[in-house]
Amino acid sequence: MGGRGVLLAANLPQLQNLIKRDPQAYKEEFLQQWNHFKSVYQIFQTNPSEQPDHFRELIAFLSQVATCYPTETAEFPSCLSALLLNNYGTLSPETRKALIQNVVLLRNKNVISSVDLLKILFPLLPRAASSSLQSTIRKTILTDIRTANLHTKNHKLNRAVQAMLFSMVEQGMDAPVVGDKGKAKAMNNMIAASASSSDVVRKVGEEAMWAVIVCKELWKKQIWTDAKTVSIIALGCFHPVTKVQSASAHFFLGSEDDNDQPSDEEEEVDVRALHHRREINKKKRSSDKKLQKALNKAKTKKYNKPEPTPNFPALEYIHDPQTFSEKLFLLLTTHDRLYSLAHKILLIQLLSRLLSAHKLCVLPFYTYILPFLSYRQLQIPSILASLAQSVHELTPPDVLEPVIRKLAGEFVNPGVASEVISAGLNSITQICRRQPWAMEEDLLGDLVEYRKSKDKLVIQAARGLLQLYREVNPGMLKKKERGKEGSTKPPKVLPYGHRPSAATGIEGLKLLEDHLAANNTNTGDADSDSEEAWKKWEVGSDSDSSESSDASAGWIDVSSDSEGGGEGVDIEMSDSDDEGEKKEDKERGEDETMEDATEDRPSILATTKILTPADFALLNSLRLKAAKEEAESIGTSRAKRKLAQLEASMKYRHNTTDGGETSFLSEHDILGPQKNKRSKSSHGGDEDLKSTGSIAGGSTITTGKDASKEKKEKYGPHRGGRGHVNKEPGSSTTNREKKRNKPLMMILGSGAVRSKKKASLREKQQRLQGKGKGKGKGKR
Known part of the structure; x- marks a missing residue:
């Protein structure tokens, strides 16, 4: 042992x-x-x-x-x-x-x-x-x-x-x-x-x-x-x-x-390490393919990053959000000198998201943000988006009036670029969309006059503000600016502190009833609801904040005029703005007559069947399909605007807490469509602002015309014709060009000419075929 x-x-x-x-x-x-x-x-x-x-x-x-x-x-x-x-x-x-x-x-x-x-x-x-x-x-x-x-x-x-x-x-x-x-x-x-x-x-x-x-x-x-x-x-x-x-x-x-x-699934690719490993390892064709595959993967991951989606379930779980917001604002103001601008903007974004999600009021926040409202301020698009995000229907209008006056005086004036004016108008529109009583009547009249500008971005932004008040409170507009609908219908805006009454029906329910009847589905028996319709649908689950419903998958965000100008709506440029408004009023009257003729019949589906989340997703898709058919058949601006609004609301449905005013705002909503875009960013970041002369580039502003001219001078052909492409103006000709233009008597004694004279027939054939020592020299 x-x-x-x-x-x-x-x-x-x-x-x-x-x-x-x-x-x-x-x-x-x-x-x-x-x-x-x-x-x-x-x-x-x-x-x-x-x-x-x-x-x-x-x-x-x-x-x-x-x-x-x-x-x-x-x-x-x-x-x-x-x-x-x-x-x-x-x-x-x-x-x-x-x-x-x-x-x-x-x-x-x-x-x-x-x-x-x-x-x-x-x-x-x-x-x-x-x-x-x-x-x-x-x-x-x-x-x-x-x-x-x-x-x-x-x-x-x-x-x-x-x-x-x-x-x-x-x-x-x-x-x-x-x-x-x-x-x-x-x-x-x-x-x-x-x-x-x-x-x-x-x-x-x-x-x-x-x-x-x-x-x-x-x-x-x-x-x-x-x-x-x-x-x-x-x-x-x-x-x-x-x-x-x-x-x-x-x-x-x-x-x-x-x-x-x-995380384990998102390990970053070190491009420099890949190149270094390729240099020291044995050269193989398979290694080159692996390197190129890894580089393509890193490039795709860099430019195809998912858009940030607000974590609304986590915001809803915060205990006592009012106290949390007040403590966050106190932290921001107390240590203002210790924090960098990027960190202060991060805290401002979080605070604005809390104010919007829980309908909170931290009134000193709007006084604190006033000094940041300047078009020369760095990262001003993020600040404007956060400002508009923080406003809701319970925000006192008298607190927002100084903010809107500051935006109008700083951004909307003839002394700045058109991109700055467009961003200012879009910011004011987004704020007034959430709290229409924050706008003064005289100031509104001055702002909507910018719809007669010569710049397309400014026209879109001004018409968006005009259309907003035509819908919510046309009494603040002049009589000729209200339009036919605004002149005949009462305003939709409620007094401050009042909320709309409870909904009495479901919009578009008749479309769902007709669809179920066409597919021979029993719509009158509540016991016919199958448990399969409720599977994979968890109401209020955490996945709703990061994944959209089946009905909203694959849709493209199309902004409307009421949202500050969109790319999907054509703007008709005319010398007489009144003629365009009269045309829109005529189209709007025809649409109203058609809507009255096709008003939904009383539906019994809501009283006889329990609608599942799958039914609501189908209802949304049917509403979108009907709006598309109406826009294609009628072709009026009102039908197109209705389609754009429906698509935009469905796209941001998973980013909202109540489907309305708390939708997630990005920098793109403030800046609007940018011209001469070179960046692949989907939010219109600082690269877009600097390239198009907008508001984050500092004191020097380059307009779109100057930017295109600068681009042409940098990348276009230069003097010298074909042989001088992409050359600096002061550079000389190349050695190849000098040899081509050399006098014949100076090159007769060169070794290249003598070797051609003494070459055998086989060497001449190889030279003509591009082989041998004289590869390519005998071709003309």
Whole structure:
């Protein structure tokens, strides 16, 4: 036995195999290794620098056979936990990785629970210096929680982990505020570099950051979709570290954050590493194909990024949103000098989204945003979109009047570019769409006069404002500007504080009834509703915020005149604007007569059948189809406008909380259609503004005509005809051109001419075929 034990002690893999086959027969050999581990562990506790080479092999052996001797190895997991948590800094990188792998192995063998594993791994996330080790720990945590909630929700585990994450964020709330602007950033970097406070600053920021990242990943994978997860991230919005604030705010806005770790399915492609690997590896055709495939994938991923969608379910889960908004505004104003412009805009966007989603009122916000309203301000499109987003029907009109006057005076005047005027008019239109009483009658009359401008963008924006007040409150317009419908029908706008009465019917329900009757579907029996119609339809689910319904898939956003000018509606340019308005009034009267003739009959479908979400999706598609047929058959501007409004409302239906005024606004809604667009961005970002002379390029504004001229001079043909394309004006001719124009007597003695004279018939044939040494020289 003694000789066998000595031989097996030197070969732990063999002993491991034998123990798994017959644990009782080799218990003595196991106890020898177990006692050896305890002695090495005690030595390590007294002198952490002593780390034998076989220590990792011994730990791996005990982890593999721990299930065979559960009583003897009861304290083994606690020993590994103490080694990682108490002596992490003194361990070598190889030992750290081996300990983490063996702890995970114990969890896979059910030696320890998920809570025990996560209590070990969570504190290691901010302490891990290696990015690969951080990625391994993060993937392990997410995989373990996802596996535990695979078939049913593991509420016990979720509550324990959420409490752990909440404490990680809450511990650093009393730390000093860390800004990201100028001297504040440099000062914080000095504090972080000092030996006394470096550990505190790093621990405060990193622990909270990892807690927010884990919660965001679990929400994105639809593992945690409850209010507790939102509360953890909402607490991160008030963390003193700016990086944590940014990550938390991006979660509610539905946008991407540069500080987030990429998920398993979204690993970033390192283009420079691909080129470097291609240079040092052996040159193969298959390697070139793989490189080109990876580059194409990276390019497609760069230019085809999904549009950010607001996370409305998370906004709805926020506890006491009014207090949350007030605290967020207090944070923004108190530390205004410590935050950069990009971070302040991020907080402004989150605050405006909260005000719109919950119909809240933080009145000092509109006074705070007034100094930002300048066309010379950087990122002004985002600021204007956030301003319009924050307005709703409960916002006091007297608070918005100074904002609209500032927009009109700063953006809508003859001294600025047409793109600036268009953005100002679109911003005012979006604000007045949500609160029509914020507009003054005299100012409205001045703004709608811009519909007589010579610029198409300004005309579209001004007509959008005019059409809005024709529909909601034509009494504020002059009599000749109201149109036929505005002159005959009462205004739709309600007094401030009043809400419309409850709906009495479903629009377009007769279309659904006719469709079901045509398909021989029983519409009168409520018991005929099948459970299949309710499958995959969860009312108010989290997926509604990120995925549109079947009826809205594949639709294209077409703006209308009432929305500030759209690309899908033709603008008729005429010397007499009154003639165009009279024509529209005539068409509108014909449409009203046709609508009165085809008014829906009383439907019994709503009283005899319970409509499923699939029925409502079918109803939306039928309404869209009927609007398209009407627009094609009649062809009036009113029919086209109705179709555009219906398409736009259905496209943004999944981005709204009530299907109306809280729709997600982007920079494109403020800027409108841009001419001479070079950027592939779908929102009209700063690149579009700079290229078209709009409002984010600073004090110098280039109009569209100047931009096209500059483009022609840069990329068009230059002097010299065909041989001088893309050459600078002051450059000389090339050597090839000089040789072609050289006098004949100067080249007769050259070697090239003599070699041609002395060439054999075979060499002449090769030269003519493009082969041999004289390849291409004999061709003319």
